[in-house]
Amino acid sequence: MRQYSxxxxxxxxxxxxxxxxxxxxxxxxxEADTGFCGAVIRCExxxxxxxxxxxxxxxxxxxxxxxxxxxxxxxxxxPSSAAPPRPTRTASGSxxxxxARARVARxxxxxxxxxxxxxxxxxxxxxxxxxxxxxxxxxxxxxxLPAIVADFAxxxxxxxxxxxxHLVPGSKESRIAAxxxxxxxxxxxxxxxxxxxxxxxxxxxxxxxxxxxxGQDWKTGVCRALGWPENTGAAWQRxxxxxxxxxxxxxxxxxxxxxxxxxxxxxxx
Numbered sequence: 001m002r003q004y005s006x007x008x009x010x011x012x013x014x015x016x017x018x019x020x021x022x023x024x025x026x027x028x029x030x031e032a033d034t035g036f037c038g039a040v041i042r043c044e045x046x047x048x049x050x051x052x053x054x055x056x057x058x059x060x061x062x063x064x065x066x067x068x069x070x071x072x073x074x075x076x077x078x079p080s081s082a083a084p085p086r087p088t089r090t091a092s093g094s095x096x097x098x099x100a101r102a103r104v105a106r107x108x109x110x111x112x113x114x115x116x117x118x119x120x121x122x123x124x125x126x127x128x129x130x131x132x133x134x135x136x137x138x139x140x141x142x143x144x145l146p147a148i149v150a151d152f153a154x155x156x157x158x159x160x161x162x163x164x165x166h167l168v169p170g171s172k173e174s175r176i177a178a179x180x181x182x183x184x185x186x187x188x189x190x191x192x193x194x195x196x197x198x199x200x201x202x203x204x205x206x207x208x209x210x211x212x213x214x215g216q217d218w219k220t221g222v223c224r225a226l227g228w229p230e231n232t233g234a235a236w237q238r239x240x241x242x243x244x245x246x247x248x249x250x251x252x253x254x255x256x257x258x259x260x261x262x263x264x265x266x267x268x269x
Contacts, residue, residue, distance in 0.1 A: 019075070057258045142177075150180045159184050
């Protein structure tokens with residue numbers, strides 16, 4: 001009898017193999033979906049951090065066929081384990097500086113929307129912020145942002161960075177953010193309704209963040225959908241406790257926080 005392969009996909013429909021390329025520091029690649037082009041500055045388990053020619057950092061997952069190298073599709077992989085041992089890292093992935101003392105606080109500040117945002121930033125970037133002398137404060141809502149910026153009066157030696165939740169076109173948040181202008185103030189944001197969503201579902205132990213119908217309190221709706229007690233404070237502690245490093249956060253948040261830290265620290269020696 002004639003033997004048939006269990007895979008009946010015609011050869012011309014099968015995806016062609018692409019080369020695997022080690023994500024060595026300095027390698028310049030382009031992320032296939034977004035077109036972001038930059039040099040590899042860090043490669044950890046499952047992610048790679050690229051830096052573009054303007055110094056902007058973005059973190060991407062190491063997915064098959066996820067990058068272009070000199071116009072060719074490639075799969076980035078972690079460099080060989082034979083490489084020298086890497087220095088100890090902070091929760092943000094930065095090189096740890098054992099015994100480093102916190103710097104005197106800069107005049108510049110980073111503002112986030114609420115306490116949960118501030119606690120998440122502290123959990124992942126706290127070591128970096130203390131070394132850089134950057135203080136994080138929260139707004140308790142974005143509505144008062146223009147007044148806070150005016151009162152702060154950003155300048156060359158006192159830059160102000162702001163992280164806004166749900167910063168998407170047409171939103172209330174986008175209109176308020178657009179009212180903040182000036183070279184010494186930077187407002188960036190992530191697309192999530194609340195910073196809870198910036199924590200990867202897999203880290204929390206859920207399949208996905210549930211969709212909450214419009215008109216319902218989002219956090220309460222999440223607790224109901226997941227079968228958690230309707231205690232948002234306890235729910236947040238559960239979520240925050242699942243975050244051990246930047247690997248537990250979505251790239252859309254990682255890049256924005258790193259951008260703000262770079263912006264604020266560039267304004268003062």
